[in-house]
Amino acid sequence: MSTPRALTVAGSDSGGGAGIQADIKTFQELGAFGMSAVTAVTVQNTLGVQGVYPLTAAAVAEQMEAVGRDLGVDAVKTGMLFSADIIEAVAEKIESFGWRSVVVDPVMIAKGGAELLRRDAVEALKRKLLPLALIVTPNIPEAEELAGMRIVTMGDRREAALRIAEYGVNMVVIKGGHAPETEEAVDLMYDGTAFTRLAGRRIATRHTHGTGCTFSAAITAELAKGLPVPEAVHTARLYIQAAIEDSLELGGGSGPTNHWAYGRRKESLV
Numbered sequence: 001m002s003t004p005r006a007l008t009v010a011g012s013d014s015g016g017g018a019g020i021q022a023d024i025k026t027f028q029e030l031g032a033f034g035m036s037a038v039t040a041v042t043v044q045n046t047l048g049v050q051g052v053y054p055l056t057a058a059a060v061a062e063q064m065e066a067v068g069r070d071l072g073v074d075a076v077k078t079g080m081l082f083s084a085d086i087i088e089a090v091a092e093k094i095e096s097f098g099w100r101s102v103v104v105d106p107v108m109i110a111k112g113g114a115e116l117l118r119r120d121a122v123e124a125l126k127r128k129l130l131p132l133a134l135i136v137t138p139n140i141p142e143a144e145e146l147a148g149m150r151i152v153t154m155g156d157r158r159e160a161a162l163r164i165a166e167y168g169v170n171m172v173v174i175k176g177g178h179a180p181e182t183e184e185a186v187d188l189m190y191d192g193t194a195f196t197r198l199a200g201r202r203i204a205t206r207h208t209h210g211t212g213c214t215f216s217a218a219i220t221a222e223l224a225k226g227l228p229v230p231e232a233v234h235t236a237r238l239y240i241q242a243a244i245e246d247s248l249e250l251g252g253g254s255g256p257t258n259h260w261a262y263g264r265r266k267e268s269l270v
């Protein structure tokens with residue numbers, strides 16, 4: 001069997017809980033070979049983002065070209081893209097390589113409030129990148145921005161998913177981590193025809209730094225292994241659930257999730 005190859009195009013998180021670091025750990029844990037194209041270096045820990053140093057669009061494109069031409073890519077995810085220039089360069093490379101298993105995590109604002117996507121880049125994200133996506137995974141504030149509406153109820157979420165799908169993306173998962181606290185964390189998946197409610201136990205913890213990155217990276221790893229999107233999303237939910245449940249209690253703020261929890265639990269079942 002050939003080695004599944006997964007590429008992340010995202011920012012570096014020095015604290016290791018989100019961004020490139022979360023993605024590569026997740027790829028590794030799920031059995032995909034991880035590669036990266038770094039878009040920006042962030043100065044970050046569990047207390048928040050203290051600095052953002054973007055790379056040039058050319059530097060991002062060259063990294064994608066280097067790995068795409070030599071190692072090959074079975075699935076790719078995008079995370080923090082920061083500027084319209086970088087989004088355009090990334091879209092151009094995805095198109096030129098003809099990559100189809102494309103997961104777009106439309107990272108906009110970190111939990112602490114730092115801007116990880118410039119306001120003037122949202123239009124490029126909608127027009128250039130979403131049409132190339134197999135699946136897009138906004139959280140509620142990101143879905144509000146993409147759909148141009150407020151989301152309060154599950155009905156609002158369904159309407160937002162329909163609007164986001166109109167940009168040409170095949171599947172939309174609106175994540176529920178930011179929904180008002182209930183006993184369940186509920187994500188809503190729209191596949192172009194039907195809606196599926198994906199519910200799990202909501203864990204009471206402040207250690208949820210990098211949940212969105214980890215979730216989308218898990219989907220990407222499963223797609224790289226050849227699994228269909230619904231199965232990839234199902235595994236990603238189990239993966240993030242375990243990672244939050246067994247969080248590591250690191251740092252003085254919102255700490256990282258536990259990227260090896262899912263694998264350890266599976267091992268203990270064998």
Ligand SMILES: Nc1ncnc2c1ncn2[C@@H]1O[C@H](COP(=O)(O)OP(=O)(O)O)[C@@H](O)[C@H]1O
Pocket residue numbers: 138139140175176177178185186187200201202203204205208210211212213215237240241244
């Ligand atoms: N406290 C929690 N308990 C269980 N699952 C959670 C919790 N917070 C987030 N999740 C899950 O983690 C994933 C990421 O969601 P979310 O936190 O909304 O993304 P983001 O990090 O992009 O803001 C989703 O599958 C969501 O349901």
Ligand SMILES: Cc1ncc(COP(=O)(O)OP(=O)(O)O)c(N)n1
Pocket residue numbers: 010011012013018019020042044079080107109110111112116208209210211212213214
């Ligand atoms: C470099 C970098 N990329 C993305 C994020 C946002 O990650 P996310 O999974 O949405 O987690 P929070 O920031 O909301 O904890 C980031 N912080 N840094």
